[in-house]
Structure formats: structure tokens, C-alpha cells
Amino acid sequence: MSNAIHFLNTGAGDCIILESNNHFAMIDCAEDTEYPADKPHLKVKGYENEILDYLLKNCADESGKVNLDFVLGTHAHSDHIGGFDTIISDARINVGKAYLKPYDDKDTFIYERVRWDNDIVYSQMKNALESRGVPIVESFEKKQIMLGEFKLTFINGERKKHIFKYGENVNSVGVILEFRDFRAYFAGDMNNKALDETRYTKYIGRVDLLKVGHHGYPYSTTAGFLKKLMPKYAVVCNSEKRIYPHIKFKLKNISKSKIYCTVDSNGVKVVLGDGVKLIENIM
Numbered sequence: 001m002s003n004a005i006h007f008l009n010t011g012a013g014d015c016i017i018l019e020s021n022n023h024f025a026m027i028d029c030a031e032d033t034e035y036p037a038d039k040p041h042l043k044v045k046g047y048e049n050e051i052l053d054y055l056l057k058n059c060a061d062e063s064g065k066v067n068l069d070f071v072l073g074t075h076a077h078s079d080h081i082g083g084f085d086t087i088i089s090d091a092r093i094n095v096g097k098a099y100l101k102p103y104d105d106k107d108t109f110i111y112e113r114v115r116w117d118n119d120i121v122y123s124q125m126k127n128a129l130e131s132r133g134v135p136i137v138e139s140f141e142k143k144q145i146m147l148g149e150f151k152l153t154f155i156n157g158e159r160k161k162h163i164f165k166y167g168e169n170v171n172s173v174g175v176i177l178e179f180r181d182f183r184a185y186f187a188g189d190m191n192n193k194a195l196d197e198t199r200y201t202k203y204i205g206r207v208d209l210l211k212v213g214h215h216g217y218p219y220s221t222t223a224g225f226l227k228k229l230m231p232k233y234a235v236v237c238n239s240e241k242r243i244y245p246h247i248k249f250k251l252k253n254i255s256k257s258k259i260y261c262t263v264d265s266n267g268v269k270v271v272l273g274d275g276v277k278l279i280e281n282i283m
Contacts, residue, residue: 024067183209185204234251
């Protein structure tokens with residue numbers, strides 16, 4: 001039985017596949033190729049086809065079907081949930097349950113409402129789930145579930161309203177993964193603008209692996225956060241050249257983490273068993 005974490009190469013976007021004892025789940029689904037006609041600046045590379053191909057080649061059963069126990073959309077940004085409608089709508093993919101917090105444009109600041117397509121990608125994902133009859137869980141703060149041998153805990157799993165409009169990243173869900181004596185934390189795009197890193201640091205505790213928040217960009221991965229988590233491995237869903245220098249400095253000098261970038265590594269697979277093995281070039 002295989003136990004592994006697959007970090008796909010989806011540019012500066014997240015797509016993580018969890019695998020434990022023939023159970024599979026997916027956290028985020030990277031950027032999509034669609035864009036609103038009135039927002040041509042959002043015409044960027046999408047990764048739906050690459051993700052679908054990877055699922056079918058690596059996660060399908062003997063009948064060619066992929067059964068995902070659950071999918072999680074960490075927050076309503078297209079580089080995290082844009083590809084979900086394509087994956088969910090494919091007849092070869094079965095989804096047991098979805099964790100997706102509600103989204104309301106009024107909760108975000110005006111730049112996102114005008115420039116980005118949060119409401120559209122959220123609606124596309126939700127509509128695809130409803131069309132396939134997939135149950136949607138909208139509130140799941142500190143909910144714990146099992147995926148094979150993996151124990152998973154969701155944090156920041158409730159929609160919060162803030163006096164100040166920080167943007168959708170403050171609503172990003174984080175996931176703690178525990179397997180035997182191995183611990184990992186997937187930070188999504190969680191940042192510390194609303195003090196979420198500070199609030200959850202003690203609850204997360206020490207980890208062996210950190211999926212670095214917000215692709216290595218500012219406002220995430222504070223020094224205090226790293227001092228508490230002290231990850232041996234840091235996976236960044238991005239290329240190394242796009243990580244901000246002060247984030248890279250903290251990873252190398254505070255936690256002394258070994259950094260893996262999904263773009264430069266062409267995907268990273270973390271194989272868990274008697275030890276921890278990281279495999280690059282999985283795509």
C-alpha cells in the first residue's frame with residue numbers, strides 16, 4: 001500500500017494529491033484556461049489537462065476510474081480552484097465529498113472584485129459539484145478526517161468577515177497531515193494580514209514538511225511562524241526565481257529547510273513509509 005503526497009507542477013498555482021492505502025483526495029486544482037471576456041488580462045496558462053492526465057495515469061483503478069474521497073478548495077482564487085470544474089465534470093472522475101467555504105465578493109477588497117474572477121471560479125466549481133451530486137461541506141473549522149492512514153485536520157475552515165477587506169487569501173484553508181511520526185502542514189495562501197499565522201501557530205506545532213504559503217510571496221511565512229514549525233522540507237508551488245528573497249532567506253536561515261520548487265523540480269512526490277523520500281520529475 002502506498003502513502004504519498006503529490007505536489008504537481010502547475011506553475012505558480014497549487015494542486016496537491018494525497019494518496020494513502022488506495023484512497024485519494026485532492027487539495028486545490030491550479031489555474032484554468034478560461035477567463036471572462038471583459039478580463040483579457042486573465043488569459044493565462046491553465047493546467048486542467050495536465051492534472052486530468054496525471055490523475056488518470058497515477059490514481060485510476062482497474063476500470064480506469066479515479067475515485068477521490070474528497071476535494072478541498074482552499075479559497076476562491078483561480079490559481080487554486082480554477083481547474084476544478086473541468087476535473088469534477090469528467091465522467092472518469094468520482095468525487096465523494098467537497099470542502100468549499102462560501103464566497104461573497106463583498107468580503108474582498110475592490111482590487112480583487114474588479115481585476116479578478118473569484119466569483120466566477122467559485123460558481124463554476126460549486127455548479128460542477130452540484131451537477132454531479134457531490135455533497136458540499138461549507139463549514140469545517142478544525143474538523144478531523146481520515147484518508148487511509150492519513151489523519152487530516154482543516155484549519156481556518158469557517159468563513160470570517162473582517163472590518164478591513166484584506167482579500168481572499170485571509171480565508172485560505174490550511175491542512176495538517178499526520179502519518180505515524182510524520183507531520184506536514186499545507187498552508188494554501190494563508191497569510192498573517194489578519195494574524196492567522198500567529199493564531200494557528202501553536203495549534204499546528206512542529207512539522208517535518210511545510211507547503212509554503214502563497215507561493216513564497218510576501219505577507220506569508222513570517223519569522224515567528226517558521227520558528228515554531230521548523231520544517232525540514234519546504235515545498236513551494238512556484239519556481240525558485242519567483243520566491244521573494246526575504247522568504248527564501250527565512251527558509252534557509254531560520255528553519256534551515258531544504259527547498260523544493262514544483263516548477264524547477266517538475267513536480268515533487270513525497271513517499272512515506274519507514275522514512276521520507278522526496279522524488280522529483282514526476283510529470
